[in-house]
Amino acid sequence: MSWQQVGLLMNLSKKELRMSGFNGNKGITNSTDGQVSLAQMRAGERGRILRIIGGRGLVYKLEALGIREGEEIKKVSEQWMRGPVLLKHGHSQVALGFRMASRVLVRVTGEHK
Amino acid sequence: MGNPNVGKSAIFSRLTGAHVIVSNYAGTTVEFVKGSMRIAGHDVELVDVPGTYTLNPTNNAERIAVGMLMDRDDEDVVLNVVEATNLERSLNLTLQLLSKRTPIVVALSFWDEAKHRGVSIDADELENILGVPCIPICAVTGWGINHLVEKIKEARPSSYQYSEREKWNEIGKIVEKVQTLTHRHHTLLERLGDASVKPITGLPIAVAVLFLAFQLIRFIGEGLISHVCEPVFETLWSPVMLKLSSLLGSTGFVHDLVIGQLLEGQIDYGQSFGLLTTGLFVPLGAVLPYVLAFYTVLSFLEDFGYLPRLAIMVDTLMHRLGLHGLAIVPMLLGLGCNVPGVLSTRILETRRERFISATILSIGVPCAALQAMVVGLVARHGVANLGIVYGTLFIVWLTLGVLLNCTTRGESPEIFVEIPPYRIPYLRSLLKKIWMRMKWFVREAVPFVLLGVLLVNILYTLGVIQFVGQITEPVVTQILGLPSDAVGALIIGFFRKDVAVGMLAPLGLTGKQLVIASVVLAMYFPCVATFATLVRELGIADMLKSAGIMIVSSLIVGGLLNLILT
Numbered sequence: 001m002s003w004q005q006v007g008l009l010m011n012l013s014k015k016e017l018r019m020s021g022f023n024g025n026k027g028i029t030n031s032t033d034g035q036v037s038l039a040q041m042r043a044g045e046r047g048r049i050l051r052i053i054g055g056r057g058l059v060y061k062l063e064a065l066g067i068r069e070g071e072e073i074k075k076v077s078e079q080w081m082r083g084p085v086l087l088k089h090g091h092s093q094v095a096l097g098f099r100m101a102s103r104v105l106v107r108v109t110g111e112h113k
Numbered sequence: 114m115g116n117p118n119v120g121k122s123a124i125f126s127r128l129t130g131a132h133v134i135v136s137n138y139a140g141t142t143v144e145f146v147k148g149s150m151r152i153a154g155h156d157v158e159l160v161d162v163p164g165t166y167t168l169n170p171t172n173n174a175e176r177i178a179v180g181m182l183m184d185r186d187d188e189d190v191v192l193n194v195v196e197a198t199n200l201e202r203s204l205n206l207t208l209q210l211l212s213k214r215t216p217i218v219v220a221l222s223f224w225d226e227a228k229h230r231g232v233s234i235d236a237d238e239l240e241n242i243l244g245v246p247c248i249p250i251c252a253v254t255g256w257g258i259n260h261l262v263e264k265i266k267e268a269r270p271s272s273y274q275y276s277e278r279e280k281w282n283e284i285g286k287i288v289e290k291v292q293t294l295t296h297r298h299h300t301l302l303e304r305l306g307d308a309s310v311k312p313i314t315g316l317p318i319a320v321a322v323l324f325l326a327f328q329l330i331r332f333i334g335e336g337l338i339s340h341v342c343e344p345v346f347e348t349l350w351s352p353v354m355l356k357l358s359s360l361l362g363s364t365g366f367v368h369d370l371v372i373g374q375l376l377e378g379q380i381d382y383g384q385s386f387g388l389l390t391t392g393l394f395v396p397l398g399a400v401l402p403y404v405l406a407f408y409t410v411l412s413f414l415e416d417f418g419y420l421p422r423l424a425i426m427v428d429t430l431m432h433r434l435g436l437h438g439l440a441i442v443p444m445l446l447g448l449g450c451n452v453p454g455v456l457s458t459r460i461l462e463t464r465r466e467r468f469i470s471a472t473i474l475s476i477g478v479p480c481a482a483l484q485a486m487v488v489g490l491v492a493r494h495g496v497a498n499l500g501i502v503y504g505t506l507f508i509v510w511l512t513l514g515v516l517l518n519c520t521t522r523g524e525s526p527e528i529f530v531e532i533p534p535y536r537i538p539y540l541r542s543l544l545k546k547i548w549m550r551m552k553w554f555v556r557e558a559v560p561f562v563l564l565g566v567l568l569v570n571i572l573y574t575l576g577v578i579q580f581v582g583q584i585t586e587p588v589v590t591q592i593l594g595l596p597s598d599a600v601g602a603l604i605i606g607f608f609r610k611d612v613a614v615g616m617l618a619p620l621g622l623t624g625k626q627l628v629i630a631s632v633v634l635a636m637y638f639p640c641v642a643t644f645a646t647l648v649r650e651l652g653i654a655d656m657l658k659s660a661g662i663m664i665v666s667s668l669i670v671g672g673l674l675n676l677i678l679t
Binding site: 043060061064065066068076077078079080081082083084086090091092093094095096097098099100 | 166167169171198199201202205230232281284306307310311312315421424425426428429437438526527528529530531532534
C-alpha cells in the first residue's frame with residue numbers, strides 16, 4: 001500500500017499529504033513554506049506545532065500530555081535509521097516513533113544554542 | 114491517582130509502610146497494591162494504582178488504574194498526585210477527576226525539584242481555584258507527608274466547572290495564576306541526559322553502561338561468594354552438618370534426605386544434595402550474592418532514570434522483533450527474575466507485543482538464579498563455554514523475536530513514552546528497594562529450592578527419574594547428546610532452574626554437554642512461578658502456543674549445538 005492510499009484511508013486530501021511531507025515511500029521531502037514535520041526538524045531546533053495529522057489515536061495520546069496545536073516544542077534528538085524522536089515540551093521530554101513524528105507538523109521558530 | 118512517574122508509589126509506601134517498588138520511569142507500577150494506614154484513629158485502606166495521563170486508558174496498566182476509579186464507593190477519597198514540575202499536563206487529569214465529583218485531595222509532588230528548576234507554585238491559590246486541598250510534598254524524602262495526612266480528612270468533591278472544549282484554555286488560565294517561572298541554566302545532569310539520547314554519544318554511553326553493569330555484577334557476586342558465602346558455609350556450617358551426619362548414623366534415607374551423600378567423608382555443597390546442605394547452599398550461598406549484585410545495579414539504573422533512555426537507543430533493534438524500545442524494560446527485569454519481567458509486559462499496548470515479549474523473555478532471558486548456577490558450573494570448563502551459552506541465548510532471543518514478528522498477526526505500535534529527568538538516587542529509598550527485593554527472593558526461593566531438593570531425593574528413591582530417563586533416552590541422548598541421568602534436571606527445572614543446574618554437577622558432564630544442558634534448561638520451559646504468571650497474563654491458549662514454541666525451539670537449538678560443538 002502506498003502512502004497516498006494510507007492517506008486516503010485516513011481521509012486526508014492530497015494537499016494535506018503534501019503539507020505533511022509524505023511523498024511516496026520515501027516518506028519525507030523538504031517543504032518550501034517553512035513547515036516541516038517533527039521528523040524533518042533538526043535536533044536542537046525549536047518550533048510551534050501547526051497541526052497533528054492522522055488518526056485520533058495519536059492526537060489523543062499527544063493531547064493527554066498537553067502536546068497540541070499551537071504549543072511550543074523543542075526537538076532534543078533523533079536516532080539513525082528512522083529511530084524515535086525525542087521532544088521537549090515544558091519541563092517534560094517525550095519520545096515518539098518516527099512515523100508518529102512525521103505526522104506532527106511544525107513551524108520552526110529558532111535554534112537553541 | 115496521577116500521571117506516570119510522579120511518585121504515587123513513593124507516597125503510598127510512605128503512608129502505609131507497605132513495600133512497593135519505586136523507580137524513576139513511567140510504568141514501574143503495573144498492578145494495584147492495597148495497604149492500610151491510620152488516620153485520626155481509623156484504619157483506612159489505601160490503594161496504589163498505575164499512572165495514567167487521562168481517564169481514557171491506552172494500555173493494560175492504565176486500564177487497571179481507571180477501572181479502580183470506576184469501582185469506587187461514595188466515601189472513597191481520590192488522592193491525586195500532581196507533578197509540580199509539570200503542572201499543566203498534570204492538571205489535565207486533575208480536571209477529569211474533579212468532574213467525577215468524588216472527594217479529592219491533591220498532592221503536589223517533586224516540590225523540591227520544582228524549586229531547583231525555577232518553578233514556584235502558589236498552592237493556596239490552586240486550592241482556592243480547584244476547591245480541594247492542595248498540599249506540597251516531596252515523597253522520597255518524606256517532606257510534607259504529615260501535612261498531607263492531616264488534609265486527607267478535608268478531601269471534598271469539587272464544584273469546579275469547565276467545558277471539555279475549553280479544557281486547555283482553562284488549564285492555561287489556572288497555570289498562569291498559580292505558577293511563576295524563573296530561568297535556570299542547564300544543569301550537568303540535564304546535559305548528561307541529552308548526551309545519552311543523541312546517537313553519537315548515546316550509543317557509546319549505552320555500551321559503556323551495560324558493560325560496567327555486567328562487570329560490577331560479576332565483581333560483587335564473585336566477591337561475595339568467595340569472601341563471604343563459601344567461607345561461612347565451609348568453616349561454620351560444615352562442622353555442624355558433619356556432627357548431625359554422625360548423629361543420624363551416616364547412612365539411611367533420613368540421613369541422605371537431610372545431609373545427602375558425603376564425598377570422602379566431607380560435605381560437598383554442590384553434590385551432596387541434602388536439604389540442609391545443597392538445599393541451603395544453592396539459594397543462600399550460590400544464588401543470593403548474584404541476585405544482590407544484580408538488583409543493586411538494576412535499582413541504581415532504575416532510580417537514576419537510565420532505563421527509558423536505553424529504550425530510545427534500542428528502539429530500532431526492537432522493531433525488528435515486533436516490539437518497541439520500551440520492551441527492553443521487561444527483558445532487564447527478567448534477567449533478575451522472569452516473574453516481574455512478564456508482569457511488566459503490561460506497559461506494552463497490544464496483545465501481540467505482550468505475546469512476543471513474554472515468549473522471547475521466558476525462552477531467551479535467563480533469570481539471575483539460573484545464571485548464578487550456570488556461571489558457577491560452566492565457567493570451570495572455560496569462560497569460552499560461558500560465552501557460548503550467553504551467545505546462543507541471545508541469538509535465540511533475536512531469531513525467535515524476528516520469526517514471531519513475521520508470523521504473529523497484527524501490527525505493533527511505535528514507542529511513545531515520557532523520558533524522566535536524570536535524578537540522583539535517594540540512598541535510603543534505593544537501599545530499601547534492594548532490601549525488599551532480597552527479602553522477596555529469600556521468601557520465594559528458599560522454600561521452592563528445598564521443595565526441589567526434597568523432590569529430587571524422593572523421585573530418585575522411587576526410581577521415577579531413572580524410569581523417565583529410560584523413556585526419554587532417544588531424545589535426551591540422541592538429539593541433545595546428554596546422559597539419560599540429565600533428564601532429572603529437566604524434571605526439576607520446572608520447580609527451580611537453579612536446583613536443576615545444581616543436579617548437573619554430580620553427573621560429570623563434559624564442557625560441551627554442560628553448555629547444551631544449560632541452554633536447554635534456560636529455554637525448554639518456564640519455572641512454575643513464571644508459568645503461573647504467563648497463564649495469567651497471556652491466557653491458556655496463548656500460553657500453550659508459547660510453551661509449544663519453547664519445547665520445539667529448545668530441542669532444535671540443543672540438537673544444533675550438539676552437532677556444531679566439538
